[in-house]
Amino acid sequence: MDIENLMGREFRCKRCGEIHRVSTLYIDNGPSGEIPLFLRKAAGGKNKILLLADTITWEAAGEKYGKLIEKEFNITPVVLSPEKEKRVTARESYLPAIRKEAGSADIIVTVGTGTVTDLGKITGEETGKPVISFPTAPSMNGYTSPVAAYIKEGLKLTIPVKPALAVFSSQEVLSNAPMELIKAGFADSLAKAFANADWQISSIITGESFCSMPYEIVSASEKEYMEKGDMLLKRDPKTLDKLMEALNLGGISMSIAGKSSPASGGEHLISHFLDMYSHLYREEIFAYHGLQVGTGVIFSSLLYEEMKDLSAGDVKILLQETSQEYGKEFERLVSLFPTAGTLLEREFREKMRQIMILRESLHDKWEDIKRKAFPMVYETEKIRKVYEKADIPLHISKLGAGEELVLDSLILARFIRGRVTILDLAGETGILEKVARKYVMGDYT
Ligand SMILES: [Zn+2]
Ligand SMILES: [Zn+2]
Missing domain, CATH: 3.40.50.1970 (Rossmann fold)
Incomplete structure (x- = not known):
């Protein structure tokens, strides 16, 4: 193109x-x-x-x-x-x-x-x-x-x-x-597969518009530098050039979509959550945006992996079995971010509306979601290797966040935006909490 x-x-x-x-x-x-x-x-x-x-x-x-x-x-x-x-x-x-x-x-x-x-x-x-x-x-x-x-x-x-x-x-x-910023750009740029898959899911569930062009624009350039993390560490000019080009294309793909969806999904919500936390409780951010997003990408990939073999029948049972204590989760959010109460409430209300639709229709739409969205993302093992080659931290705890905060960010981040992502699919089927607890225990490091 x-x-x-x-x-x-x-x-x-x-x-x-x-x-x-x-x-x-x-x-x-x-x-x-x-x-x-x-x-x-x-x-x-x-x-x-x-x-x-x-x-x-x-x-x-x-x-x-x-x-x-x-x-x-x-x-x-x-x-x-x-x-x-x-x-x-x-x-x-x-x-x-x-x-x-x-x-x-x-x-x-x-x-x-x-x-x-x-x-x-x-x-x-x-x-x-x-x-x-x-x-x-x-x-x-x-x-x-x-x-x-x-x-x-x-x-x-x-x-x-x-x-x-x-x-x-x-x-x-x-x-x-600075090398940390180059790594951050690299990690952020590889969120696109997950962001587009999340957008596809949201479109199937809520009916919002979806277009395949934004991802088509970026996916060709992604292949040219994705496996070259080691070259970035050496500041190879050609690879840096490719990365910058890919990042600019990523921005343009958002212009085409008219929203951030093609470059920002559930993995970004985890990073935003960490930013909000550092804004209130710390003197500096945990890590640059892209590095925080990178750990979110790994977590999203774990959720996609955990859900990929579920049948529509499994999803139905999991939905029924999963308790819905949204009030508690909202209270926890507001206690963490008291100044954001009014704005959070707006996002939370929209999220509740989408969750209602999700819970009613996920069973019927599951096969469609599995066919269209799941093949878009990279497997955990693949994305880990790509990140490792560029010396990108894989686990949120490596950024300096304590256990409780890691768990909060993984479980609560979905409520800071009125937008459906893999975090919601996993949240409503009980998989989010299960994977998040294993993640905190260090099962995936
Ligand atoms: Zn980003
Ligand atoms: Zn279009």
Whole structure:
């Protein structure tokens, strides 16, 4: 599939019949000397630039980029420094400082990774200013995605925003990125098979629209770097390039879907849960987004594996046998995240509605789900090998989370979003708790 032909286009899809849009116009990767030229092209004559970075990304590339473009552009730098945490993370408290300068800017240029990009995209959406993104690491797929994730009132929210108009990743900057961020990007990018399978399941159960095109776009590129984790550890430029390309395609696949579903399923909810926990109780995150997601991917794969041989009859019996104590689970959630109560309640109510549908129809829809969704995911053994080659932590406890938190995150994460994933299928059939307890006991390490 030729992605170039999709850039900046709107088209009716032959697969699902819906209209799909890709609003990102350019994606480029070259020497950083090309930055002014690239920016001139993307800015289309506009001159006033808000240059957004945090203290780390400013040092890594922001200052240098600023110098490269200051002759031609009128630059206002906004450099975020950590507030009550060790590194800047995507929290609402950083937004006012950006908003203050965004009003008088023509364009918001973000120099950074997930946090800076998402904060820039949120401000861009609020002010109607276009965002141009200069990634400092191949660490996640948010550069081209139509969503931004941040913590509001203690809940990790994912909101729709315009994707970056253009993305320019300089080869020098990417190859000097911290290794933990490269690993995180690699781990995050391999969540797509699971995210798309979860989306397929949700579509079969709730009737929400599903399209196969987003996964088709990313699956070919995935094969080119998936087995090359060792090359990433050596910072091989070609493999880094492939990873960055795959991440940008992942973002575009979300634009096509018009939602985060093709790149974010149950495995992401586990990571979001950990982020919410660290926001309230710790000074720093457990690990970068993608590394947290990676452990979620392994857990999801265990659930898919545990359920793949069940018959519709088995599912019926398991549904009947599994107790439904949702009130207790909601109470536990609110006691962990008291500030998010109102927002959690909204998501929880939607989840309850979906669970009702799920419990009534899972038996009838089981064969369809088994035929369409289960073949999409990788087997645990395969994904473990791929991650191991890239030295990715496989178990949440390796990220520093204690036993109780690990269990809470695995069992409760499904309730922080009103969206059906494998966590719900497993939750309603009693498999989630069974696998989670074995997981905590170290059965799968
Ligand atoms: Zn489609
Ligand atoms: Zn992700």
